[in-house]
Amino acid sequence: MKSQDIRKQFLQFFADRGHLIVPSAPIVTKDDPTLMFNNSGMAQFKEYFLGNATPKSKRIADTQKCLRVSGKHNDLEDVGFDTYHHTMFEMLGNWSFGDYFKKEAINWAWELLTEVYKVPKDIIYVSVFEGSPEENVPFDQEAYDIWKELIDEDRIILGNKKDNFWEMGDQGPCGPCSEIHVDIRSADEKALISGKSLVNNDHPQVVEIWNNVFMEFNRKADRSLEKLPAQHVDTGMGFERLCMVLQGVQSNYDTDVFTPLIEKIESLTGKKYTIKAANDEEEKINIAIRVVADHVRAVAFAIADGQLPSNGGAGYVIRRILRRAIRYGFTFLDIKEPFINELVGVLAAQMGEFFPEIKSQQSLVTNVIREEEASFLRTLDQGLQLLDNVIAQTQGNEVSGAKAFELYDTFGFPEDLTALILKEKGLDYNKEEFDFELLKQKTRSRAASEVAKDDWVILVEGNTESFVGYDQLENEVKITRYRKIDSAKEGVQYQLVLSATPFYPEGGGQVGDRGVLKSANESIEIVDTKKENNLILHITKSLPENVEGGFTAVVNAKLRDExxxxxxxxxxxxxxxxxxxxxxxxxxxxxVSPNYLRFDFSHFSKVTEEQLKEVEDFVNARIQEHLPLIERRNIPFKQAVEEGAMALFGEKYGDSVRAIKFGNSMELCGGTHVKNTADIWHFKIISEGAVAAGIRRIEAITGNAVKDFFAGQEKALDEIKATLKNPQDTLKAVVSLQDENAKLKKQLETLLRDKAKNLKGELATEIQEINGVQFLAKHVPLDPTGAKDLAYELGTLGTNLFIVLATAEEGKPMLTCYISKELVAAKGLNAGTVVKELGKFIQGGGGGQPFFATAGGKKPEGINEALEAAVNFVK
Known part of the structure; x- marks a missing residue:
């Protein structure tokens, strides 16, 4: 079966059994502060399991794009070395929210696998939870009894808490699970050892393909369990592994999910992927090809869903995945130019029908990956030079682990590439020292991000919370629940949920509201508002004295308006x-904050000054038109799009949406807006620049910020006028000053050139012969340009000259090295190498050509040592 047919059959099977088929949520989460990426099929349904929202159907099925490369679920370093771990994978799932439970879930799983997909029953093993007396959770007798009606009891395995008890996190819904494993080994292999003993032991052909989670309990902060009011089913089946079983191959990478990518990699690199490697060299190539084929999927879909590679957060994770792929291509496939971007077209053709975002965003994804490849290849080149310097400074056969870590941490140079290069040179590095530095960094990072959360204290039962902030900034409220949180970054805070809040929670780019919660006796500051699992959380530094009393919630109107x-x-x-x-x-x-707005957009070139002026004028014209807000709430998504509302890629929209319209601008948006464009007053662009390949960024201000900006500009102009003695025409006075400055610069250059010529005569007498080389090392009273001119002037005096000149204009030391080309050829000298070494004495560095190079630094006191070192070098 083709993979596309396997996917369709799964969804059709559950549609026929009353399940609503929903699209995959974006792989990058934007509305869940607890999660960077969707790492499982259930992530987009968390609010239903927690009881904070009502699902549109009690039965749902889908295939979800998942990414497991951070936090608790991190498979990154396994990818490539085995054939069944992936960064991005699809998880086929069926869900019951308080509807059917174990009997239906298990029987349908068995029916689909054995009757529809025709998986042989004698290759299947299943597991059930054996129980945990210490946590007072019993053996899952119900699941066991259902399975023994379907499969021989010797194929039912009792699993421990690690393998067969699923938890959403440290707190929240959890329950026993029943896994389905398959043994696809050959008959000879099965005769040697039972597949039962290989279940959950990381065997590449005895793998879990489906997990049925039965959510029965709620895990509390004190680790105790309580029964959930409604029982849920959460299942997940690995699409790639299912394809492996149904296509009769021994590896996920041998399925048609990956073979088109692998074939393209082979054609681009000239390397061959072998199903069974004959030697270490072939296995290294296999690993590299698997890494590239896997990682391009994760990176491409993340970018298509709106997450660009960057230096922090989710963007850093995506950059790290891509750089791992580049590094394997660089080291084992011998590719020194960007090539991974050329796989995006294959991916779009292969998956675009079911995931249209990869096709519509193909050009952007390709450009971003190409630029990232080029950038990291430059980093690798720089790292190789830095590693050469470290090796040159190393005495003995072992490089400092701290130095290797510095290359990794500061310059992004991979540890294993450092190890590989050192090994080729007969060297090693102190692995323990490296690991110690890495542990220190991780400990610092973990400590900075640790958050302890108490259980929710429920004051009002049921889903009684609502948002009224579109219509009012003040409202009478009750606290429906609260909890204490303690983070290393913010200290002790409280999260309060209010019955009918006017506070807008951070979302859609807009920051959360701030304000106060008032009662007759006190006023509690709300420092931020966020949304988590469909709850609006009001962040405070303290709790009210009487949490069960009545309050007035008041939004800071000035910040909201801005x-x-x-x-x-x-x-x-x-x-x-x-x-x-x-x-x-x-x-x-x-x-979108009170102070300014930042807008990233796809565009292939710099926006010109003329275009920026046009954009400013366009926006200000709409402001001057006094366009009223036309807002439509709770309209069907499809209808809104058909009427012209713009939906953004990478955003998750519900069946009902809110449309915002000002004149001809109509977008789907949950944020707050002015009632009339006149309220904006004025729009001013502050900056425009590149964020990534094909992505530009504009920062701009409105309203009071523009008034402050113009006031600042006016003040600066007044100060310029005062400096220029209040001329009648300020612009004319500045132009005149620039002309005068240009003339003086030319005069100065002429004087310095003359000075260099005069110095030439003086210094010619100081040139001395050392080891057959005409040598001069001198601190001269010139600027760097004058030193260069002087070096070239002295260079005309002979063909075996070695000259080092030092300058220190305005306290900035500079070394200039000139070596006759004939001397470079005869003795293999290199001015660039010389200044790199001498630059260390002035705490700097530099480079250049073999016959001429310069090095700048920040320690002028080191000039004499540098010149002495030059003398010693020639001696």
């Missing part, structure tokens, strides 16, 4: 860019 002014301007900016630059422009990220 935020929504910037948010509306963001919509108008988007419209302006599409009108002026073209409809290829799409929003790729935004930040």
């Amino acid at each position: 935020s929504q002014s910037n948010h509306t301007a963001t919509h108008l900016l988007h419209q302006a860019l599409r009108s002026i630059l073209g409809t290829h422009v799409e929003q790729k990220g935004s930040l």
Whole structure:
């Protein structure tokens, strides 16, 4: 069966059994602060399991794009070395929210596998939870009894808590699970050892393909368990592993999920992927090809869903995955140029039908990956030079582990590449020292991110919370639940949930509201508002004295006004860019705060000053038109899009959406907005620049921030006028000053050139012969340009000259080295290498050509040592 047919059959099977088929959520989470990526099929349904929202159907099925490369679920370092771990994978799943339970879930799983997919019953093993007396959780007798009606009891395995008890996190819904494993080994292998003994032992052909989780309990902060009011089913089947079983191959990478990518890698690199490697060299190539084929999927889909590679957060994880792939290509496939980006077309052709985002975003994804490849290959080249320097400074056969870690941590140079290069040179590095430095870094990072959360204290039962902040900034509320949190970063805080809050939670790029919670006796500051699992969380530093009393929730109106002014301007900016630059422009990220707005968008070149002026004028024209807000709430998503509302890639939209319209600008948006564009007052672009290949960023301000900006500009102009003695025409006075400065610069250059010529005569007499080389090392009273001119002037005096000149203009030391080309050829000397070494004395470095190079530094006191070292070098 083709993989596309396998996927379709799964979804059809559960659709026929009353399941609503829903699309995959984006692989990058934007509305869950506890999770960077969707790492399982259930992630998008957390709010249903927690009871914070009602699902649109009690039965749902889907295939979810998942990424496991951070936190508790991290398979990254396993990828490539085995044939069944992946960074990105698809998880086929069926869900019951308080509807059917173990009997239906197990029987349907068996029916689909054995009757529809025709998986032989004699290769299947299943597991059930054996129980945990210390946590007062019994053996899952119910699941065992259901299975023994379907399969021989000797194929039922009792699993421990690690393998057969699933938990959402340290707290929350959890329960026993029943796994389904398959043994696809040959008959001869099975005769030697039973597949039962290989279950959950990381055997590449005895693998888990499906897990049925039965959510029965709620895990509390004190680790105790309580029964959930409703029982749920959460299942997940690995799509790639299922394809391996149904296509009769021995590896996920031998399925048609991966073979088109592998074939393209082979054609690009000239290396051959072998199903069974004959030697270490072939196995290294196999690992590298598997790494590249796997990682390009994860990176491409993350970028398509709106996550660009960057130096922090989710973006750093994506960059790290891509760099791992580049590094394997560089080291084992011998590819020194960008090539991974050329796989995106294969991916789009292969998966675009079911995941249209990879096709529609193909150009952007390709460009971003190409630019990242080129950048990291430059980093690798720089790292090789740095490693050469470390090796040159090393005495003995062992490089400092701290130095190797510095290459890894500061310059992004991979540890295993360092080890490989050192091994080729007959060297090693102190692994224990490296690991110690790495542990220190991880400990610091972990300590900075640790958060302890108490259980929710429920004051009002049921889903009684609502948001009223579109219509009012003040409301009478009750606290429905609260909990204490203690983070290393923020200290002790409290999260309060209010019955009908006017506070907008951070989302859609807009920051959360701030304000106060007032009662007759006190006022509690709300320092931020966030959303988690469909709950609006109000962050405070303290609890009210009487949490069960009545309160007035009051949003800071000034901050809200400024935020929504910037948010509306963001919509108008988007419209302006599409009108002026073209409809290829799409929003790729935004930040809306009271102080400014930031807008990332797809565009292939720098936006010119003329275009930026057009964009500003376009937005300000819409402000001057006094366009009223036309808001439509709870309209069907499909209808809104058909009426012209713009939906953003990578965003998760419900069946009902909110559409915001100002004139011809219409977008789906949950944020807050001004009632009329006139409220924005004025729009001003502050900066424009590149974020990544094909992605530009504009930062802008509105309202009071613009007034402050103009006031600052006016003040600066007044100060310029005062400096220029208040001329009648300020611009004319500045131009005149620039002309005068240019003339003086030319005069100065002429004087310095003359000075260099005069010095030539003086210094010619100081040149001395050392080891057959005409040598001069001298501190000269010139600027770096003058030193260069002087070096070339002295260079005309002979063909075996070695000259080192030092300058220290304005306290900035500079070394200039000139070596006659004839001397370079005869003795193999290199001015670039010389200045790199001498630059250490002035705490700097540099480089250049073999016959001429310079090095700058920050320690002028080291000049004399540098010149002495030059003398010793020639001696």
